[in-house]
Amino acid sequence: MPRSEKALIERIRLQARRFGPIVKTGIGDDCAVLRTPPDHEVLVTTDFSLEGIHFRREWHPPESVGHRCLTRGLSDIAAMGGDPVAAFLSLALPKAISQRWVDRFTRGLLDLAQAANVTLAGGDTAQSPSGIFADIIVLGFVPRGRAILRSTARPGDRICVTGELGSSAAALDQLLSSRKKKLTPQNYPRHFFPQPRVEVGRALREKKLASAMIDLSDGLSTDLRHICDESGVGAEIFSPALPVGADPDKNRTAALNFALHGGDDYELLFTAPAKKTLPSTIAGIQITEIGVVTRRKGIFLVNSSGRKTKLQAKGWQHFSQGR
Amino acid sequence: MPRSEKALIERIRLQARRFGPIVKTGIGDDCAVLRTPPDHEVLVTTDFSLEGIHFRREWHPPESVGHRCLTRGLSDIAAMGGDPVAAFLSLALPKAISQRWVDRFTRGLLDLAQAANVTLAGGDTAQSPSGIFADIIVLGFVPRGRAILRSTARPGDRICVTGELGSSAAALDQLLSSRKKKLTPQNYPRHFFPQPRVEVGRALREKKLASAMIDLSDGLSTDLRHICDESGVGAEIFSPALPVGADPDKNRTAALNFALHGGDDYELLFTAPAKKTLPSTIAGIQITEIGVVTRRKGIFLVNSSGRKTKLQAKGWQHFSQGR
Numbered sequence: 001m002p003r004s005e006k007a008l009i010e011r012i013r014l015q016a017r018r019f020g021p022i023v024k025t026g027i028g029d030d031c032a033v034l035r036t037p038p039d040h041e042v043l044v045t046t047d048f049s050l051e052g053i054h055f056r057r058e059w060h061p062p063e064s065v066g067h068r069c070l071t072r073g074l075s076d077i078a079a080m081g082g083d084p085v086a087a088f089l090s091l092a093l094p095k096a097i098s099q100r101w102v103d104r105f106t107r108g109l110l111d112l113a114q115a116a117n118v119t120l121a122g123g124d125t126a127q128s129p130s131g132i133f134a135d136i137i138v139l140g141f142v143p144r145g146r147a148i149l150r151s152t153a154r155p156g157d158r159i160c161v162t163g164e165l166g167s168s169a170a171a172l173d174q175l176l177s178s179r180k181k182k183l184t185p186q187n188y189p190r191h192f193f194p195q196p197r198v199e200v201g202r203a204l205r206e207k208k209l210a211s212a213m214i215d216l217s218d219g220l221s222t223d224l225r226h227i228c229d230e231s232g233v234g235a236e237i238f239s240p241a242l243p244v245g246a247d248p249d250k251n252r253t254a255a256l257n258f259a260l261h262g263g264d265d266y267e268l269l270f271t272a273p274a275k276k277t278l279p280s281t282i283a284g285i286q287i288t289e290i291g292v293v294t295r296r297k298g299i300f301l302v303n304s305s306g307r308k309t310k311l312q313a314k315g316w317q318h319f320s321q322g323r
Numbered sequence: 324m325p326r327s328e329k330a331l332i333e334r335i336r337l338q339a340r341r342f343g344p345i346v347k348t349g350i351g352d353d354c355a356v357l358r359t360p361p362d363h364e365v366l367v368t369t370d371f372s373l374e375g376i377h378f379r380r381e382w383h384p385p386e387s388v389g390h391r392c393l394t395r396g397l398s399d400i401a402a403m404g405g406d407p408v409a410a411f412l413s414l415a416l417p418k419a420i421s422q423r424w425v426d427r428f429t430r431g432l433l434d435l436a437q438a439a440n441v442t443l444a445g446g447d448t449a450q451s452p453s454g455i456f457a458d459i460i461v462l463g464f465v466p467r468g469r470a471i472l473r474s475t476a477r478p479g480d481r482i483c484v485t486g487e488l489g490s491s492a493a494a495l496d497q498l499l500s501s502r503k504k505k506l507t508p509q510n511y512p513r514h515f516f517p518q519p520r521v522e523v524g525r526a527l528r529e530k531k532l533a534s535a536m537i538d539l540s541d542g543l544s545t546d547l548r549h550i551c552d553e554s555g556v557g558a559e560i561f562s563p564a565l566p567v568g569a570d571p572d573k574n575r576t577a578a579l580n581f582a583l584h585g586g587d588d589y590e591l592l593f594t595a596p597a598k599k600t601l602p603s604t605i606a607g608i609q610i611t612e613i614g615v616v617t618r619r620k621g622i623f624l625v626n627s628s629g630r631k632t633k634l635q636a637k638g639w640q641h642f643s644q645g646r
Binding site: 024025028029030031032033034035036038040041042043044045046047048050051052053054076077079080082086088090092121122123124126127128129130131133135137139140142144147149150151213214215230 | 347348351352353354355356357358359361363364365366367368369370371373374375376377399400402403405409411413415444445446447449450451452453454456458460462463465467470472473474536537538553
C-alpha cells in the first residue's frame with residue numbers, strides 16, 4: 001500500500017464521519033458502540049467482495065465495486081424487513097493499488113450508505129498479499145419478533161418478486177463473452193449499481209404482507225430453494241409470469257435463463273399469504289406474482305401450456321468458476 | 324476448495340449449532356437475529372486474520388489460527404468492558420486446502436467460542452484466489468453509557484496492564500530467526516493460544532475501576548499512543564515496573580523491547596482514577612501499575628534512575644513487513 005494503514009483508516013474515518021442517533025462511537029475505538037431502540041432485535045450480515053470472484057478491476061469501476069460491496073449487505077437486511085443502521089468495512093489492499101482507486105471505492109460505498117441512511121462505523125484494514133479483499137458487515141434493527149425469515153413460507157402462499165430479473169447476469173454475460181471487454185456502467189445500472197430494496201422490505205414487514213423472504217443474490221432457482229428447504233415446502237413457478245429484464249441483444253430463452261439462474265439481481269423474493277391483497281407497486285417498485293408454494297416438495301417450472309418441469313438450482317457460483 | 328461452499332457452510336453450521344438466549348436465528352437466513360437486553364448498547368468489532376500477514380500455515384497449527392482469529396475480536400469487546408455474545412466468520416479458502424485443515428481451524432475457533440459463551444451466528448464463505456482470508460466479527464453488549472472508551476483518560480490517572488507483556492513477540496522472534504523453524508505450541512501458549520481478558524474487562528467496568536481502556540494487540544507503545552491521542556493527554560511509563568514476560572533465551576533489554584513494542588499480547592491496558600483502590604489480581608489475572616497519565620503531551624519512558632526518554636511508537640506492523 002502506498003500509505004500506512006493508519007493513514008488509510010484516518011482518511012476513511014474523515015470521509016465517513018457522520019454519527020447518527022444510533023451510532024454513538026464509530027471508527028477510532030476498540031469497538032463501535034450502537035444505541036438499541038427499545039423492543040427491537042439486532043440483524044447482522046457479512047458478505048465478501050473479493051477481486052476475481054465478485055468483481056474484476058478491468059470491468060468494474062471502483063465506485064461500482066464499493067456500491068456493490070455495500071449493496072450485498074443492505075440487501076440482506078432488506079430481506080428480513082429490517083432497517084439498516086451501520087456498516088463495517090474490512091479492507092485488505094495490495095501494495096500496488098493507488099490512493100485514487102481506494103478513494104473512488106470509498107466514495108461509491110459512502111454514497112450508497114448516505115442514501116440508505118447508514119453510518120460507516122468501523123472495520124479493519126490490512127495489506128493483502130495479492131488482490132483486493134473486502135468484507136462488509138451491516139447491522140440493522142427490526143421490531144421484536146417481526147423479522148421475516150426464510151423458514152415461514154406455507155403451502156398456498158403466493159410467490160412474488162420485486163423489480164425485474166436477469167439484467168445483471170445478462171450484462172455479465174456480455175463481459176464474459178468475447179464480443180465486449182468493457183461496458184458503460186450508465187447503460188447497465190442493474191449490474192454496476194444495483195439498488196437494494198430496503199424500503200420495499202420494510203413496507204412488507206410493516207404491512208405484514210410477507211410470510212417468508214430472501215434476497216436474490218445467487219439467482220432465483222437457488223434462492224427459492226433456500227426458502228423451500230428452510231420452510232419444508234415446494235414451489236411452482238409460472239414461467240410466463242416472470243418479470244424478465246429487457247435485453248435487446250438476447251432472445252427470450254436466454255433472457256429467461258438469466259432471470260431463473262443469474263445472480264446479483266438484489267431483488268426480493270417473498271411469499272404472501274393467499275388472503276392478503278398485494279399492491280402492484282411498493283415504494284415505486286413493481287411487485288410480480290410468479291408462482292405458488294406447494295405442500296409437495298420440489299420446485300417446478302410451469303409453462304404457458306401448463307406443462308411442469310423440474311427447476312434445477314443452477315444459481316450463481318460467482319464468475320471465477322465460469323457460468 | 325475440495326467441497327462446495329454450501330457443504331462448507333452446512334458443516335460449520337452443524338458444528339456451531341448452539342443458539343443461546345441472545346441469538347434467536349443464526350446461520351441459515353439472510354441475517355442473524357439477536358435479542359437485545361434492555362438498557363444495553365451494542366458493541367461491534369471486526370478483525371482480519373490473513374495468511375502471510377497474521378499467521379503462517381507452516382508455523383501455526385490450524386487450531387491456533389482459529390483460536391487467534393476469535394481472540395482478536397473477543398479482546399476488542401473486553402477492551403470496552405463488554406460481554407461478547409455472538410461471532411460471525413467470513414472465510415475465503417484456496418482450492419488446495421484440505422477439509423482437515425478447515426475442521427481443525429473451526430475447532431480452534433469454536434473451542435474458544437464455547438469457553439467465552441459466544442455463539443457462531445453467521446458469516447460468509449468464498450473461494451480465495453490464493454491464501455486463507457478470515458474476517459471475524461464479534462458482537463457484544465454493555466449497559467447503556469458504560470462502555471470504557473479510549474478517549475476518557477485524565478491527567479493523574481494511573482496506567483495499568485493485565486498479565487505480562489512481550490511473550491508472544493518473543494516467540495515470533497524465535498520463529499523469524501534462523502535458529503528455529505517450528506515451536507511447540509504447548510510451550511508458547513501466549514503466542515499460539517492467547518487468552519482474551521473478557522472477565523477482567525467486565526470486572527473493571529462493573530467496579531468502575533477504569534477511566535479508559537484498550538487491548539494490547541499492536542504493542543504497548545502503539546496502543547498507549549491511541550489512548551493518549553484520543554484522550555488528548557500524555558503518559559509516563561516506569562520501565563522497571565513493566566511485567567516483562569519470562570524468556571530464558573533473551574536478555575532483559577530484548578525482553579523489554581518485546582514488552583514495549585511487541586504485538587499480539589491481547590492483555591488490557593487501562594487507566595484508573597488515582598483515588599480508586601486497585602486489587603493486585605482480577606479474575607486470577609495480575610494487575611500491574613506501570614505509569615501515569617500526564618497533562619503534558621508525549622509519551623516518555625522513565626528508568627530506575629528517573630531519566631526520561633521519549634517512547635517511540637514502534638508497535639506491530641505484522642510480520643509480513645519484518646519487524
